[in-house]
Amino acid sequence: MFLSNLTELTISQGYRRFFKVVPALTDELRAENYRIRHEVYCRELGFEPERPEGLEADAFDAQSVHCLVQSATTGQYVGCARLVLVDLDKPQAPLPFEIGCEATLDRSIIDPMAIDRSHIAEISRLAVIGSYRRRQGEQNRPISISEEDFGTEKQPRQPYLALAVYLGLLALARHYGITTLFVLTEPRLAMNLTRLGVRVQRIGGEIQHRGTRVPSMMSVNEIIDGMNFLLRSLFEVIAREVRDGLGASDEYAVRARHHPLV
Template identity: 45%
Template structure:
């Protein structure tokens, strides 16, 4: 892993990428376009749409994020936070349906949690030009040991970790402390090693490849974050605050405490 004395992740991130919350119709359209490019055209996880936009019934109650390349100005990745619908007691987050028989409810039972405090991170997507290496052709986002380089030639997987840190900050701003994610076991393992508070809550299922249901405490992830990630998290938090329309800052209760 990196030493913060050697490599300032926040400064490096700002040279190459920007996080943009997608609240306008135009930015949401970019989210759906990226998702169609990755999920429908490239990976063929979903059927192609005539309008080349990949959407579903959960988008209307989701917070969307984009990542933009500073060099080209293009949007290269996206993700979303699916919020619950407290006014609809029958509504389930996507993973609650997909993992209905795989969840270990002795660990946690999502149906018994305060619905306004939980959400699901899903639809992470990175365009092929920024993820296409050996072994990644069938994954919408990936991390491998090679992404961290060597002590002499350090590298860092800014795109997937940047997207996850962005969802962490946007969840925090909206009073969400428990987020669920359906992810590859290898990806979850790498995130855990970086200090993300990921816990498996069920058995693996087949969902466009093997996926395992997990949950993450937003506050624990922030409080226990590796020190070398602090500058990166701060850079992403600044991006979100700068690009978030004032009228939507924010939907829920907020906590303005920042990492030292």
């Protein structure tokens, strides 16, 4: 990444000027999450049918923890994502990617059914409202990070919104004791995540799901330990926002008993 001209202070200040990560642990905040998903996945992209109530939700939301990204200037919620946790009452129940990739997972790399499933989760339903997806050609994608997001060596810039979504999920994963994250994503996005120093390991063949998708996995500790000092400073700001949001919720305490903090 072109970070040589940036400082720890400027990257943190730049983020705080524009955005804030908010864990969506109340019914009201989850509804905001579902509204964004409906706007993006149903109305803008046509991935799902439109629903009269204007909310896009599925059966996995009940076992998920959600986060929102809020505009610091308007207060509007502009992005969202979720971590799908394993249902510890039914630990062998598959996560979404296990269902979609049942025939293509390479279990010689990893067999999700053969490891401690209380420490795995799946990233999904990442979405950013259309007015914040300004880069040409990206209107038909929920969210992405690409080389252009980082500007040039002389004019570096940070994709704060996309970073907020990903780092917010990472902070949630750390809080819930998740060590391995799975994601079903475009090959291009998996490749671009490497620009953040993230090692994304492909674990199976391609499937067709809203285009070509591949299953991949990431190590939470490896990502955090491998952050350079600039990205780490931004992550710590976002992690503090996540901790503050989680600590204010009674529901979090209930979930934490099943997914202890690390």
